[in-house]
Amino acid sequence: MGLVEWWKLRWDSWGLRVVILISLGLQILLIFLAPLRKRVSTARITVPIWGAYLLADYMAIFAVGLISYSQGCVTSGPYADPTLLAFWAPFLLLHLGGPDTITAFALEDNELWLRHFLGLGVQFWAVGYAFIESFPNHKLWIPTVLMLLAGLIKYSERTRALYLASSRVFQDSLLEDPNPGPNYAKFMDEYTSKNNAKLPTLIKIISEPSKSNKTTTEAEKGLSDLEVVQTAHKFYLTFRGLIAELIFSSAQRNESRDYFLKRTARDAFQIVEVELNFFYDILYTKAKVMQSKCLGYPPRAISFILTCAALVIFYLIERKKFDKFDIIVTYTLLVGAIALDLIALFMILYSDWTAVSLTDLERPNWFIKKLPNWFLKKLQCLLNVERTRWLGWFFPEKMMQIVRPRWSESLSQYNLINYCLHPRMEWWERIIDYFGLTILLDRTKYGNTEDFTSHLRDFIFEELKMKSELADDFETAKEIFSARGDWILQDEGHINLLDWISKVEFDESLIVWHIATDLCYYTNHSKDEDNDTKLNRELSKVFSDYLLYLLILQSPMLSPIAGIGKIRFRDTCAEAKKFFRGRQILEEDISFQKFFTSSKCFSCCFRKFSCCFSKCYFKGKKERDKNLQKACERILEVNTDVPPVTVKGDRSKSVLFDACRLVKELKELESNKQIWMIISKVWVELMSYAAGHCRVDTHAAHLSKGGQLLTLVWLLMAHLGLGDQFQIREGNARAKLIVSK
Template identity: 45%
Template sequence: MVKFSIAILVKIKPIWDKWNIRGSILLSLWLQVILIFVAPIRKCARKRVVISLIWLAYLLADAAANFAIGLISNSQRNEANNSQQKGKPEPKENSDLLAFWAPFLLLHLGGPDTITAFALEDNQLWLRHLLGLVFQAGAVVYVFFQSLPNEELMFPTLLMFCAGFIKYVERTRALYYASLDKFRDSMLKEPDPGPNYAKLMEEYQFKRDAELPTTINMTPEPDKEAKASDTPPKEGPLNDLEVVSYAYYYFTKFKGLIVDLIFSFRERDESREFFNRRLAEDALRVIEVELNFIYGTLYTKLEVVYSWTGFICRFLAFGCVLAALGIFYFQTKGEFDGVEIGITYTLLLGAIALDVIAILTIIFSDRTFAHIIKNPDRPRGCWERPLAFVFRNFLALKKPWWHHCDCKVPDQHQHQILATPIAFRRWSGSISSHNLIRYCLQSKSQRIHEFPSLCRIVLEKIFGQNAVDCLANISQVLEGIKEKLKILRWPFIKIFSLFMEETVDELLYVSREPFTKNLWKFIFEELKTKAEFADNRETAKRISSARGDWALTSTDSNYDRNKILTYVTDVPYDQSILLWHIATDLCYYEDETKEKEMDHTRFTRRQFSKILSDYMLYLLVFQPTMMSAVAGIAKIRFRDTCAEAKIFFKRRNLGPNQDKKACMQILSVNTDVRPEEVKGDRSKSVLFSASMLAKELQRMETEGGEDKWMIMSRVWVELVSYAASHCRANTHAAEVSKGGQLITFIWLLMAHFGLAEQFQIDEGHARAKLMVGK
């Protein structure tokens, strides 16, 4: 057996020696092609697996290029050593071609325009990339000198070296400008020492010593920024070009939020006035384009390319590749075999194709539209009208596509869900959800709404409902087969759960809920109403720091809401989320039999509460970085609550997919005595405290005549808003490259409504003038 294995390795070794360099170079080119097309998908991907595959391609791209350069350098050194040992002149076989191939790898290390950094932390490693540029460029130069005199391919090699060096410098510059320190420095204005206090007081003291009746007269600073708000914002709906133009305007004004810069209340008032005049859908479109600008700045080369230096370098690099192709085409190739010539043409044409795609990406990017149509309200020139027509039609494809959901509810309760195809999506358009009771029972994940497939939407438009029903039947059959095949994955899940328990839990028990227009409209109106009260810094800070108490105290009621308010104000934030999450589930299943009797408003608020409840638990458990500022000991509370729930369910013989029965069993437990009085405070479980809250909400509805779902939905909006405003800004920016999060949209909307702590400049400088009386 050993001899057989050695024989196989002996036969493989010559193939490896012949194709290791060729294969590595072609792999590097193939990874570049994959990245330029697939990398933009990560900002709108819904599944963690897709993002992981892009991450793998991102890492392999650099590794393959570095490996190939090392192989080329090592190959030429070995050939030179062998030649010197045999007393022959330095070999020329393939050395010229290898020297010509090496700069292509430098070009590949520059990466495509669509991805420079995978995570926000990669931008902080710009110095490492700069050092890598020095070493890899040195390796290419070493390979070039090894091939001298290289009479036939010297000029194409030098041209490709210039193109590769420019591309690598572009990437390093993009990482440098996107690093948070540099990003903050670029946003800072000139240092502001304020009026010369020492000089003023010296003059004041001099006049007082001269016994002159002197006073200091204070006048407010002239409003230099008033011109920006003199023109009222556009009324009515926004077209696609106006959405991009306004989004770019507010991106340039508020991108300092990412690094926690401060803003004036003039900027807040201008932004708030604009968003107060917007419909919820238009506000969503502006914010999602604004977040796309943040993505382009932090994770792509757009910030470097969009400058005169960037344009010149880009076309210089492209010209070098074209010139190298022309010279090689007319070059004598007698000493090269057909495979090597084919690989060379593949590299040249691949480099040209990648540059052409990059240029097209730049031309049809939102930033190009924003630069050409800077002011959407001014009249168009004759040359701009055709461009505006083309751009408007292209942008129409990227606007949100809303589709009626496919859920088993009456037609009057159906919602419109976001169904934009992945090629045109600006973010994932989904909300992650995790449920404590479902997790403890190991139940199958459930959705309130179903994602509509693009195929289904097209068939419905063309062939009508019959084709859709047929497709639905096929989908059910395929879903059944898929469920049966899931049995095969259990052995792998058991193995991986030993050392990747949290990842396996996320894979099994986290589901995706489609984003609905009604939910966004509800959140938008709630924040808009709260913003009307935020007329000064203190009020805005108090409202943005509310985590349920605003919803419980802002309206009059015959019922004493202090009994419910204690579950918000008298407990830590993470405990409040767990309490309201379990209480929402208990009330949700308790009212399941009353669905047909509910009006539309009550029905939708019940759904909104459930969606936001599961979403917040997902953030608390699986996105700890987003909740780090407010999470407390959330992990301990969650584990203790799960442990108590599992014991309780086991005693009641409850198994998977018995969520409703489990909730009814929890509610059936007598809670006249508070759980902490019986159990003490060592265990942080909140299971039956949440049952007390659910019963209190039911009592409020019965005795006070109030809609508990109205209260719960508003409380959940405040809990999400509190987390959004207290999450670190760079964490929001990090999530933009991973499909986006609803909490990030809420964070930016709150900032535009002035519900943020960054607005700290009220009046600016005061002008002091010495007045000498008689």
């Protein structure tokens, strides 16, 4: 027997079984890993989920094809029982239905719901063909029919979830019933008739009373976990129209604004985080299907009962003629299907949706209405609706950093000067650019992440809150919304700095202030700085590197306002590298990689790796900071009395020495404290401008990639009434015709 024949025999015997078990394993992997992608933004999590998501469908479709092919062929051996193959086929429909935790990997998958609907029909026909081919000697036809119905329910759930999350359907679902308003024709006919009868008439406009805000509470009283979830769900029901780019009334704006102005930064950000989690569930999971009255829990209960009945019937049927391994595979499929349903049920019971349903006394779920009060109280105790510490019962403390957060709580960083100080060799640059790996390697080598600290959170909220308090009318709110640094400069009276904001494009302004922040960060500090100055200095650095990361490595987020940002960045980098080479800074650079590959470092690593790694890392970081400081000092040494555009013209878009001119203007301020206060506030305003002008679908797309601080700021601004999605004209008035005697 040749090698090819041997492999063919092994494949005929074991191929289908292996593919089916792999398909089940992928479902188990997805149900546990998929929720992590809204909390973790690293490739170590997203890449396995992406691979499992694609392979799950491919494996299931491939297995259905193998079963259909096997039913039409005459094969021999213990692994070719057509009855058992027909019984396995419906399980693949279950797998194609996917777990509750992921229906779409990317936002674009929702638009392909029609393709999945067609796939539902084709795969159901293929499974039905395998079932029909097994007659008339099909002893397992009853459990096969049961599993066929269960698989049809699960696959239909996924198709319906994709359909409801598609952009057009989602937008239509949020539209209210058409409102023609008062009968204008009848009103004018009556008005005309009164005039013709020469009766004195008067049209009086009566304003309807606005709804009082019942949600206002004192800011000093923090919200519990349950109150955060309830409040977030309340605002989600109102502001989910943001995803569909709808507008909101002035009453909705005022209610939200009044509430958030009374909250602390911690409560405000927690509410926004939970609200974005509701957005994520609607767009990327089966949450909307499961929350449906008739097409949610009842079909899921029927599917679970059918699977359990199939397990019992298979156990009772004579199984001696089947191979032992095939019986094990069958039990694995049955138990696996039941286990997946139980895990999904557990996740539903401990979800925020269930917490809201069990505790919302004003608008309880339709199913909760039918429960007696004593049972509802027992159920609340069982599910621990307060959920303050329930995660600690199931996860060790080391895993809480991944399980507890509702987004990645990190800010990716990217620094222009650091990038220019560590250039790649030209031939290597061409190779990685040819294969499209430049961005990936740039993130690895030149980028890092910073934690989203409470100082960052409080500073952002206080700045937005201050602006919201000033935005009592729509005109002021839109003016603040459109500001990108000029508002704070005008407010502080620094008119001379406005040219670096108002007279340049957004991308140019961002890169100029980014370089200027670095130049000040590494050259303009002293040991006598107070805590506020040190804090503003560090915050400015984090904001600066974060926004440059978005501009260069996450360009879709800033594409509406980025302009020629990448061209300007490349030209600036080219000039910086040329300048550093001319001043011989690159040759003096001792980066961490170069230091770590030295013989001395390797020798100590062999003796005591862990201790050496720590020492080398921090020494390398110290050397990098030293080189950055030296580079910034050399840049500031250049005489910039003549504007760079006068010398270079418009051939190069570089802004390296424009930033140097900005720094020299900043240093004319009264104190170092004032410099960093201005820089930090300008960065918050630049970030707010970027958040408000980022496309809505881009915000939604990043919900499945660990989330972005920019998205949290965008939603928080909407809640504080800073945006252009509110209608200006009031609509709560009506006309009344009065006839005088």
